[in-house]
Amino acid sequence: MPGPTAGQQVWLPVKDEDVTVLATVTDVLPSGAVMLHRLHAPARLPTLDVDIPIAEFNKLSLALGDVMNPGEDLVVLEDVSEATILHSLRLRLQKDLIFTGIGPVLVVVNPYRPVQCCSPEALRDLTERYDRSGFTEKLTPHVHTIVANAYAGLVNTKRGCPAQSVLVSGESGAGKTETAKLGM
Numbered sequence: 001m002p003g004p005t006a007g008q009q010v011w012l013p014v015k016d017e018d019v020t021v022l023a024t025v026t027d028v029l030p031s032g033a034v035m036l037h038r039l040h041a042p043a044r045l046p047t048l049d050v051d052i053p054i055a056e057f058n059k060l061s062l063a064l065g066d067v068m069n070p071g072e073d074l075v076v077l078e079d080v081s082e083a084t085i086l087h088s089l090r091l092r093l094q095k096d097l098i099f100t101g102i103g104p105v106l107v108v109v110n111p112y113r114p115v116q117c118c119s120p121e122a123l124r125d126l127t128e129r130y131d132r133s134g135f136t137e138k139l140t141p142h143v144h145t146i147v148a149n150a151y152a153g154l155v156n157t158k159r160g161c162p163a164q165s166v167l168v169s170g171e172s173g174a175g176k177t178e179t180a181k182l183g184m
Contacts, residue, residue, distance in 0.1 A: 004034045004054070009063035011083035012050070016042050018090075020083040022063055023050070040090065072141050073101040101141040108143065110174050117142065 004025045012023035023036040026049070034057040038048045065078030070088035077084055085102075089109050092100055096115040100107045116122060126144050139145045150164040168176050 004028050004057055009067070010036070010057070010060040011063055011081070011087075012036060012038055012060060014038065014041075016045075018042075020086060022067060022087055028054075070100075072097075073103065074107075075101070075103045099141040099143065106141055106143065106146050108170075110170075 006025055006027065008025040010023055010025070011020050013020050018040050021041070022039040024039075025034060026037050027035040029035060029051065032054045033051040034054055035049060035051050036057075038050060041048050061079075061081060061083065063079070063084070065084075067077075067079075067084060067087060068091070070077060070084075070091060074080065074085055074088055077088065089100060089107065092098070093109045093111060096111065096117060098109045098111050098115055098117060100109070123144060126139065126142055129139060139148075146166060150166050153164045170176050
């Protein structure tokens with residue numbers, strides 16, 4: 001990696017619940033230390049600024065692409081690394097966008113609180129959009145979209161694959177049963 005420059009973004013490993021965060025180079029000190037400003041931090045941290053030796057900085061991965069606007073499908077990320085994926089899911093969760101696609105796979109982050117995208121109104125809107133367009137409109141990632149596509153695959157034998165399955169996995173207490181009741 002070339003030497004650090006102000007504004008450069010890197011993935012910084014941290015020893016808190018964030019594991020890896022986006023950090024921006026703010027300065028390179030005469031001592032050779034690199035000043036970084038980290039994005040996201042627990043409230044207990046007094047500052048978001050850290051300095052690390054240049055040797056440690058050179059081991060960090062660059063943050064590539066528009067990591068602040070990850071989009072709905074993580075497959076199209078310029079850098080599909082663990083840090084980028086976790087950061088993308090974190091940003092979407094902050095906006096109550098708990099459903100994210102990774103190609104045909106739906107990833108759901110449990111917000112541990114009610115969110116608008118799971119409200120009766122959101123289901124009604126998604127159902128109306130699906131009814132109007134069938135498969136002609138790309139629907140946002142959502143558990144109901146997965147169910148609608150599986151059902152359509154069962155009844156639409158032109159696709160040549162009537163057998164359908166949906167795998168729901170996650171840790172105990174993550175909301176799989178409630179999600180299944182909502183979607184199926």
